[in-house]
Amino acid sequence: MKHILSSIILATIAFGCFAQSKGEAMPQSNKIEHLIKTWPANWMVGKASEQGRDRLDSTYYLDTRIYEHSYDSQKEQLVVKNVVASILCCYDQDMPHYTGGFCSSNLLRVDNPIESKKLQMYYGEDIAPFVVGGKGRNYAVLRFNSKQNPYYRHVIGIEWWLERVDRKHQVAKFRTFRIFGPFSKEHYEYALKQSNISKADVETDDLYGDYIREDGPFLKISKNGRIEGIVIGESPAKDMLSEVRVLGKLLVTSTDETSKRAAVKSINKRVTTLLTTATDEEKTELYRILNDIPGYYVQVTPPNGAVLTRSFAWYINALPKLDILCNSWIQPGSPNCIYIDENNEEKPANFLLQVFLNSLDDMDILLEN
Numbered sequence: 001m002k003h004i005l006s007s008i009i010l011a012t013i014a015f016g017c018f019a020q021s022k023g024e025a026m027p028q029s030n031k032i033e034h035l036i037k038t039w040p041a042n043w044m045v046g047k048a049s050e051q052g053r054d055r056l057d058s059t060y061y062l063d064t065r066i067y068e069h070s071y072d073s074q075k076e077q078l079v080v081k082n083v084v085a086s087i088l089c090c091y092d093q094d095m096p097h098y099t100g101g102f103c104s105s106n107l108l109r110v111d112n113p114i115e116s117k118k119l120q121m122y123y124g125e126d127i128a129p130f131v132v133g134g135k136g137r138n139y140a141v142l143r144f145n146s147k148q149n150p151y152y153r154h155v156i157g158i159e160w161w162l163e164r165v166d167r168k169h170q171v172a173k174f175r176t177f178r179i180f181g182p183f184s185k186e187h188y189e190y191a192l193k194q195s196n197i198s199k200a201d202v203e204t205d206d207l208y209g210d211y212i213r214e215d216g217p218f219l220k221i222s223k224n225g226r227i228e229g230i231v232i233g234e235s236p237a238k239d240m241l242s243e244v245r246v247l248g249k250l251l252v253t254s255t256d257e258t259s260k261r262a263a264v265k266s267i268n269k270r271v272t273t274l275l276t277t278a279t280d281e282e283k284t285e286l287y288r289i290l291n292d293i294p295g296y297y298v299q300v301t302p303p304n305g306a307v308l309t310r311s312f313a314w315y316i317n318a319l320p321k322l323d324i325l326c327n328s329w330i331q332p333g334s335p336n337c338i339y340i341d342e343n344n345e346e347k348p349a350n351f352l353l354q355v356f357l358n359s360l361d362d363m364d365i366l367l368e369n
Contacts, residue, residue: 031090032142033156036065036176039083043067043174052124056191058149060124060181067174071108071162080108080172084138087158091140098142099153102326105138108162110170112136121155123181125188130179132159146180150236150277151191155179183276186269237278240270241285248293251350261332264350267293268331271351275329284319287312295350297339299330302357309339315355328354 044067051061069083070076088105095101104116118133119141132139141157159175182188244267251263274286290296291312298315300308310318330337330352339349 030156031094032087032140032158033178035086035090036158039067043069050124050127054125054188056149056188058152060152061179062123062130062181063178065176067176068171069174071170071172072168083172083174084108084160087140087160091142094142097144099144100326101143102139102141104133105140108138108160108172109136110162110164112162120184121179121181122184122188123155123179129184130177132157132175132177137161145277149191151182151187151273152180153183184272187273187276237274237282240274241282241289244270244274244286245289248289251293264295264332268351272329272331275327275353284316287316290351291316293350295348297349297352298355299339299352300355300357303359309352312353315353322355323358325356325358327356330354 044065046066047064049061049063051059053059069080071080084105088103091101091103102117102119106112106114106116112135115135116133116137116139118131119139120129120131121141122129132141137159138161139157139159141155143153143155146152146154156178157176159177160173162170162172164170182191247263247267247270251260251267254260254263271286271290274282278286296312298310298312300310302308330349332348332350337349337352338346339352341347
């Protein structure tokens, strides 16, 4: 049976001919989900699901399943090796059809000291984020934004690792998951404010709560929590770009440290939303704005582990030539939110866009000023 199963998996890899499903819940290619359906039912040892509706009247859900396969004999190890190979193959074929993805795969071994980057996926109101990755954990994760709601996304993926049952027996475990929900708690809260569902939420907008001083607010705020003087209504992204521009000027001109911290907090809320929901054209405009705001930089990391700090102006020019693996960011509050200045001294940053590269071939581009 195991020989037959291995043959089926290898054939699947060779032909790459899974069916495709339609609708918003699945992009054009969904080979990982079809691969999971080929696994024998007796591999599954547990499952859990949760679904609800939030105050935006949007459904959120989490569905997880645990599979395991013995990893003692060479034949059993070969089956698992082929399963992992098929996961990685499907991920590579699916990736171009998705908004984004993350993959980390190392040799399976018990007590593996290698620690993969942890990924957080927020899926429901008042629910802790779903997390994959960590010491000894491998994963392939695909994300795609909801067309109906710009602040929500679908996530599918597989996480796998090796566990020792006793001194003579070990098993390979696979956790599959399907998620739909807001990008993050911050995205959800912002969407609530935009929809005017809760007046209390609007009144405690950061532009009220963070910008109040003893002598009163130093920004004129409209009743719906927006900055007065900004023409709004074209799109949420363009509204936020305008607000980032105004808040950036405020940060430059303010002499009050409390006001500066509040401005950075509000800028960063909008920046993180735009980085995950805006179009490429809108992101380029965001980079132009951030280039003129102090303390905002790009941190580029090639595969050799070097960390190089660059301006957003440099990033705009280099972006078409870079082979990017994935993006992330660091904000104040993290000890890593620092950069090296021209005097080779560590300085606190207001925001760092992290760019992880696939290849060392980009090193010449990184050395350009």
